[in-house]
Amino acid sequence: MTTTIASQPEFLLLAQKLGVRKISLVRDEIRQEAGVSLDQPIQQAAAIAVLPNPWAGKGVDSDLSEEVEKLAPVLAKVLADKLIDALGGADNIEAFGKAGLVGTNGEVEHAGALIHTPYFGNIVRELLEGTSVLCFADGRGIPSQSIRVPIWHKTHATSRDHYQTMDVYLADAPHADEICVIAAASTGTRPFPRIGDRRTDGNVTTEILKGLI
Template identity: 35%
Template sequence: MNAPFSHNALTIRRQFVLVETSLAEQGVESDLPLRKVAVAAVIKNPYAGTYAENLDFFIRESAALGASMAKAGLEAMGPYDIESYGKAAIIGLAGEQEHGIALITTPFGDALRAAIGGGAAWISSFSKRAAPGTPIDVPLAHKHALYVRSHYDGMTVQLPDAPLPDEVAIICCFANRGRLNHRLGGLAAGEIEGLDGLR
């Protein structure tokens, strides 16, 4: 794989593309494997160690980051379509939580949706300040409707040696289907089209 994504303004120290494929659960094999992909960028945080009222630099640059990370996610998903997504930020301890949020807010989300071919639902997210190597659970939900119960899921991501205190790790996750063996009813993925108010 080529460099999964790039950015001219943000300083990216490390990049990760993690792929997890599940073929069966509780001895029940699936005709369609569940593939989850996590894409992560470890970014230098110019706001670390100080308070800045204006975080526009991160907000402005996040759109291009979201588009390139989504492109890497599509590539890693291989033959499968993306049905669900989520995003997260781990902020190094010299930064503040707001720094991570600035990188995954609306411009990032809109660019990510566009790059994967659209998504009507808002993107579930989680963020926290933490030391390098701290795991984070990235929530997943259906890209068109949060109420699709079969797609309530997540992916645990742990980045070795990241983020350092003056860095932010941005993570987006994707899945090609709902949970294996999902059987709890609710709105089905095939019933979404034409329904309103499901964001």
């Protein structure tokens, strides 16, 4: 018997039952760069979930796996769905990335636990129809700070034109005993990319340093 994936509202309810305090979405539409209009606006979006840190105060030898398996797939589904809705479908998404921030009462490993395993990354990648490993940022944070989330091509991680970032402002999170989990995506390249990539690069080695001084 084939089991279907539950609907988006059902996953949102499950996320709430798992303690998610807040889900938010930031969307940018880039229309000009250096005063020049783009032929096609570039859309970026970041979906953010804020939840209690289940490992706060438990010590550096605590096992993280049980909570990871319970929380990370739900977060991945909810955040990926938000990006798909915001950017007009997975087909419109060309690049993606992720980030995690832990509050001051937690370990950086707690943020990493919710974004760096297959229980999060594989789900986001599949739902956004990618094959690349998701680039990432993680660390410790406090409310009212920003994080710069890196993004690259969802199927060609070495596509230099798609290397970009999105600045995400977190107004009230993470509290000391919370974790913020972020998935981000873009519909295109950086504005006016023109530095080439590995298909056009020459053979550059340390030989070019000789004779410079």
